[in-house]
Amino acid sequence: DAGITQSPRYKITETGRQVTLMCHQTWSHSYMFWYRQDLGHGLRLIYYSAAADITDKGEVPDGYVVSRSKTENFPLTLESATRSQTSVYFCASSESWGSSYEQYFGPGTRLTVT
Amino acid sequence: KQEVTQIPAALSVPEGENLVLNCSFTDSAIYNLQWFRQDPGKGLTSLLLIQSSQREQTSGRLNASLDKSSGRSTLYIAASQPGDSATYLCAVGTDSWGKLQFGAGTQVVVTP
Numbered sequence: 001d002a003g004i005t006q007s008p009r010y011k012i013t014e015t016g017r018q019v020t021l022m023c024h025q026t027w028s029h030s031y032m033f034w035y036r037q038d039l040g041h042g043l044r045l046i047y048y049s050a051a052a053d054i055t056d057k058g059e060v061p062d063g064y065v066v067s068r069s070k071t072e073n074f075p076l077t078l079e080s081a082t083r084s085q086t087s088v089y090f091c092a093s094s095e096s097w098g099s100s101y102e103q104y105f106g107p108g109t110r111l112t113v114t
Numbered sequence: 115k116q117e118v119t120q121i122p123a124a125l126s127v128p129e130g131e132n133l134v135l136n137c138s139f140t141d142s143a144i145y146n147l148q149w150f151r152q153d154p155g156k157g158l159t160s161l162l163l164i165q166s167s168q169r170e171q172t173s174g175r176l177n178a179s180l181d182k183s184s185g186r187s188t189l190y191i192a193a194s195q196p197g198d199s200a201t202y203l204c205a206v207g208t209d210s211w212g213k214l215q216f217g218a219g220t221q222v223v224v225t226p
């Protein structure tokens with residue numbers, strides 16, 4: 001049972017390039033989330049999705065695009081990477097909505113923008 | 115906006131001592147509160163989830179309490195072990211969609 005996986009685990013890219021971070025979960029969870037973790041800011045929500053083709057912005061969505069054509073995948077794209085987007089990115093999933101459902105996190109992708 | 119605070123930022127205890135980790139939040143209208151553990155360079159591992167209607171939740175050596183009226187949650191870890199060394203994060207569920215607002219974490223070191 002692979003659970004939730006992210007790829008790549010490490011990525012170095014240059015300013016201005018487009019980069020896509022992948023997230024895949026094997027649980028068929030409805031809800032998926034993208035967070036970024038930065039020193040001094042903790043974890044902040046970028047985007048979330050309630051189901052295939054249903055997505056919405058979180059706290060820090062600028063410069064990011066998401067899609068969700070299949071329940072199990074939730075890619076995050078940086079359209080034109082900036083140095084301020086250097087961070088560790090975590091994907092998470094939850095079975096359903098409501099107060100009794102935990103979020104489960106992937107191992108993270110460490111992105112460096114030079 | 116919901117703000118979540120964890121104090122202290124770092125904590126060092128000798129093995130065998132009980133750990134007490136604090137989390138406070140500014141808006142009592144929460145859906146749930148989740149405690150996570152994060153090891154260096156790793157993802158987050160869910161430890162406990164307390165629903166807004168619950169006062170506490172227990173799992174093995176871990177016990178978490180929730181007092182919405184005072185905006186506080188406490189994570190107790192009994193008889194700490196060196197393997198408990200990690201950063202502990204609390205996160206407040208802010209709506210039914212599951213959006214979480216995180217605290218900055220408490221870094222714990224348990225010395226043998």
